[in-house]
Amino acid sequence: MINSFDKKGPGSKEYTNWLEETIDSINDGILVIDSQGTVQFVNTEYTKITGVQPEAILGKPLKEVRKGAILPEALKDGKRRAGIYRREGQIEYVIDTAPVRKHGKIVGAVSVCKSLNEVHFLTKELKNSKERLARLENTVGHMYQTKYTFDDIIGKDGGLKETVELAKKAAHSNLNILIQGESGTGKELFAHAIHSEGPRAKFPFIPVNCAAIPAELLESELFGYEEGSFTSSKKGGKVGLFELSNYGTLFLDEIGDLPFELQAKLLRVLQEGRIRKVGGLQEREIDVQVITATNKDLGKLVDKKRFREDLYYRLNGVPIMITPLRERRRDITSFINFLVKQQTTTQQQIQITEDAFQILSQYDWPGNTRELYNAIHYALSMTEAEYIEPQHLPEIICRHGSISNIYSHQSLKEIIKNTEREVIRQTLKTCGETLEGKKLAAQHLGISLATLYNKMDQ
Numbered sequence: 001m002i003n004s005f006d007k008k009g010p011g012s013k014e015y016t017n018w019l020e021e022t023i024d025s026i027n028d029g030i031l032v033i034d035s036q037g038t039v040q041f042v043n044t045e046y047t048k049i050t051g052v053q054p055e056a057i058l059g060k061p062l063k064e065v066r067k068g069a070i071l072p073e074a075l076k077d078g079k080r081r082a083g084i085y086r087r088e089g090q091i092e093y094v095i096d097t098a099p100v101r102k103h104g105k106i107v108g109a110v111s112v113c114k115s116l117n118e119v120h121f122l123t124k125e126l127k128n129s130k131e132r133l134a135r136l137e138n139t140v141g142h143m144y145q146t147k148y149t150f151d152d153i154i155g156k157d158g159g160l161k162e163t164v165e166l167a168k169k170a171a172h173s174n175l176n177i178l179i180q181g182e183s184g185t186g187k188e189l190f191a192h193a194i195h196s197e198g199p200r201a202k203f204p205f206i207p208v209n210c211a212a213i214p215a216e217l218l219e220s221e222l223f224g225y226e227e228g229s230f231t232s233s234k235k236g237g238k239v240g241l242f243e244l245s246n247y248g249t250l251f252l253d254e255i256g257d258l259p260f261e262l263q264a265k266l267l268r269v270l271q272e273g274r275i276r277k278v279g280g281l282q283e284r285e286i287d288v289q290v291i292t293a294t295n296k297d298l299g300k301l302v303d304k305k306r307f308r309e310d311l312y313y314r315l316n317g318v319p320i321m322i323t324p325l326r327e328r329r330r331d332i333t334s335f336i337n338f339l340v341k342q343q344t345t346t347q348q349q350i351q352i353t354e355d356a357f358q359i360l361s362q363y364d365w366p367g368n369t370r371e372l373y374n375a376i377h378y379a380l381s382m383t384e385a386e387y388i389e390p391q392h393l394p395e396i397i398c399r400h401g402s403i404s405n406i407y408s409h410q411s412l413k414e415i416i417k418n419t420e421r422e423v424i425r426q427t428l429k430t431c432g433e434t435l436e437g438k439k440l441a442a443q444h445l446g447i448s449l450a451t452l453y454n455k456m457d458q
């Protein structure tokens with residue numbers, strides 16, 4: 001050991017003081033006895049752990065002041081002992097003991113004690129961290145899983161059946177897939193179904209909406225960045241979505257909105273199968289199936305030079321076109337049946353009247369299936385009876401179906417009878433179904449009670 005006491009050397013007062021201070025600053029409790037078993041030294045941590053003050057113990061035989069002390073055994077048998085458990089009130093600790101030898105002769109013994117409170121604390125922390133990690137893994141696992149399979153796709157009209165068949169084949173290929181169709185036609189649903197059908201199903205499915213991420217962030221989101229590559233960059237850098245979806249599927253929604261500068265970078269990644277983080281030098285191989293979707297006409301964007309032609313062909317490995325709902329009207333019945341069944345209980349048998357159905361099947365559905373779903377959910381919450389009628393549908397859809405369209409299949413007699421029945425039903429709903437309510441309803445309608453009963457029976 002090299003220190004400033006070398007001149008005075010071990011044995012000097014300064015040296016002893018320095019040694020005591022050193023031992024005192026150790027994080028474990030230390031107690032030393034001499035060859036007679038008398039306590040010669042305790043450090044501050046020993047008092048902290050055991051609660052025993054130095055004046056209560058120093059210069060006294062350890063066996064007398066600490067009943068059951070094991071340290072004097074080391075004087076007799078010269079053995080080391082480790083991990084002896086002790087408890088002092090709330091404080092738990094473990095002791096290691098060892099004899100102190102000089103020229104082979106036992107001249108004393110030392111014990112080192114460690115508080116278990118810290119160990120307990122750290123164990124608890126570790127347990128919490130493990131639980132947090134498990135929760136995170138669970139959440140992240142769910143985040144990266146698909147929600148739908150091909151079984152969730154409803155309908156087969158207007159070529160949808162063939163589209164599903166094509167998508168199933170594409171799922172087993174390694175080709176990039178481009179899904180085109182109007183908003184709400186089910187492009188994202190198809191992307192989920194393709195991923196869950198194919199061999200990549202057990203790996204991540206990562207959806208990215210290219211229109212929702214600011215252009216200046218998109219590149220680092222997709223490819224990641226190295227630490228310090230820009231002022232607000234995170235410590236340790238960031239893993240990009242391409243890398244996160246390795247062996248799985250990256251779903252780039254609204255690909256028509258991908259900034260032109262990024263299109264060249266995406267093309268490079270798709271051609272080379274390698275990515276390089278923003279601000280990085282190293283390249284990393286990736287194995288990702290890329291599914292893209294757009295409700296824009298990508299071909300037209302190419303013509304207008306707003307989308308790179310070479311990228312368009314790269315992405316369009318398997319082109320999937322989803323027909324708009326107005327061109328597969330027969331599917332509307334399947335959607336309605338599915339939604340009504342899904343939303344109602346077995347006791348509550350809600351049906352859709354012919355008039356309401358006519359309106360739904362003649363409407364153009366610019367928002368496609370999404371709009372139809374919303375309309376049916378709206379109607380189900382508007383009706384209190386067991387059938388959905390035109391007045392329960394969203395106003396915009398009702399307004400669209402003209403009178404002649406709505407009633408085109410009915411005779412005038414039927415229209416009058418149905419309208420009368422509906423007016424009576426609404427009036428009774430307001431006045432009540434009791435005798436008094438019926439009298440009031442008849443009065444409101446300007447008919448006798450007998451006529452009201454008569455019409456109610458029809």
Ligand SMILES: Nc1ncnc2c1ncn2[C@@H]1O[C@H](COP(=O)(O)OP(=O)(O)OP(=O)(O)O)[C@@H](O)[C@H]1O
Pocket residue numbers: 152153154155181182183184185186187188189190294295369370373
């Ligand atoms: N054929 C279908 N069968 C069952 N549900 C469907 C079908 N098509 C669409 N849907 C449902 O309609 C809603 C809209 O679908 P989705 O989000 O996949 O459409 P999108 O084409 O991706 O729309 P956008 O272009 O606006 O992003 C979703 O709730 C989806 O589950």
